[in-house]
Amino acid sequence: MIRLVRAELLKITTARLALAMFVLGMLLGLAGTGFTLAFAGRGIDGQVVVDAIDTVGDARELVYGAAQIALFALLLGATSTTTEHRYGTIGGTFLITPVRWRVVVAKILAAATVGAVFGLVAALASLALSWSWLAIDGGGLQVDASVWAAVPRVGAAAAISAALGGAVGASLTSQVWAVVTVIAWRVVVEPLAGALLPAARPFLPFSGVESAIAPAQPSLDLLEPWTAVGLALVYVIVATIVGVVVTERRDVDGR
């Protein structure tokens, strides 16, 4: 399994799509952090837009804000499993490893690994930018162990997103449908479901579970972090099983 995951990582890193998503996600994330830092404690027409950043909790929120990159990790996961179908390379992959469930699991593990890297780098970059900005500004960033602990939680949130995206891609195989489905789910279906059924919101994969792992905006109705991790793993496992069953049953018939 390790060599399969290594091969899948090689596939991701030797194509340019993952790099493009990473760069885009980082730019957007750092732009958001920069916006927060630029307006923190400053007023526009006498009104404070963003509260001043002067507590450990503020620093933690800046790190958790980097969890926005999980959207790009989700897209990375969805495209990493569907790219092989798009370009017809899946036949060659199954010729080398004909036991297909191993390929699907390796792809999802590889996507989760790259997603974790996305999240960790984004969180550290956000922390570094905030620390530098405030130091230059004459202030300082209050950092304690809880701030550092937020970094791996952002990595975990992005890893789970990437794994879910990978499992959806394994089930749908069409790259366009996989991307449309994950974006529609995250941007339309979950907010709508959360508004219509508030009691269900903590259990929704992204706005509930992922937010509980990396809570960019603290909310009272989120699950406990470890409960959220457990539920996230259940989602990933169930989605992976669906992806495996679909992949095992489908003939490879080219593009």
Place this chain on the structure above:
Amino acid sequence: MTSTPPAIEVRGLTKRYGSVTAVDDLSFSVAAGRVTGFLGPNGAGKTTTMRILLGLARADGGEARVLGRLYRGLDAPVRSVGAALEITGFHPGRTARSHLRVAATQAGLADPSAIATTALTRVGLDEAADRRVGGFSAGMRQRLALASALIGDPSVLVLDEPSNGLDPAGVAWLRRFLRHFASQGGAVLVSSHLLAEVAQTVDELVVIDRGRFVTSGPVDDIVGALGAAVVVRSPERERFRVLLEEHGAQVGVASDGSLSVTGTSIESVGELAAAHAVVLHELRRSGATLEEAFLHLTGGRDDAPTSPARPGDAS
């Protein structure tokens, strides 16, 4: 005493797509040390058969084995079987070297970079190793597909239309390569619609039509069974004619003085001449006989791309 299984064995294979039967109770085998051509008109079921053989599609009946085992049951498939199918593609943004490194890594082969370099050199793509595949010509893609098939140094090759896109030099190179591979004990199953090319490359033929087995055997036997002739020119024409007839061949004398021999193979004619020290000035098959045999066996349906393809059959 146990007998060695054929390199490839297909038994009672059946595949249906809805109401269409793409492969119908098909059986044949491929021996080691031979290049076997897999012929049939468009939509005959060649690619579907190969896909089932390689575990890419499920059979509705029967089975296809490689080296005595189902493909999925092979311990290290790329070390046993090298395959290049038209349906397998390449990521256009990846270089040829990266493609092979990924494949070698996935296969668990030691030193994937060295394997990629060796395979690219073997197929003459070393100068394009670091170019993205998106910019490759059809012939270069064909060579890369073959390089992918060779990374595990397999003993069986399954190739679907491997000469498509190759220039004449590439076709000649492929022919030499396949002959050499078989001479080292390897088994080759190769589908092609280029009958003249097949006639020069393969030892055996398996002919299918509408998913069903039509015939199989040595090329000369199949062509000879149709009454195709071997043309012989010799300064000792009469002596050789008598010798040929004594060995069961039917011999006619053409208007240009050459002998037209039927009922035997070209190899047998050559061996008979050598055994009796008969000087030959010419020894060849009469032209286009494989094509004639093919058209006869498949009821005159030609292999032109305009023939309607069946679901799931790319060739």
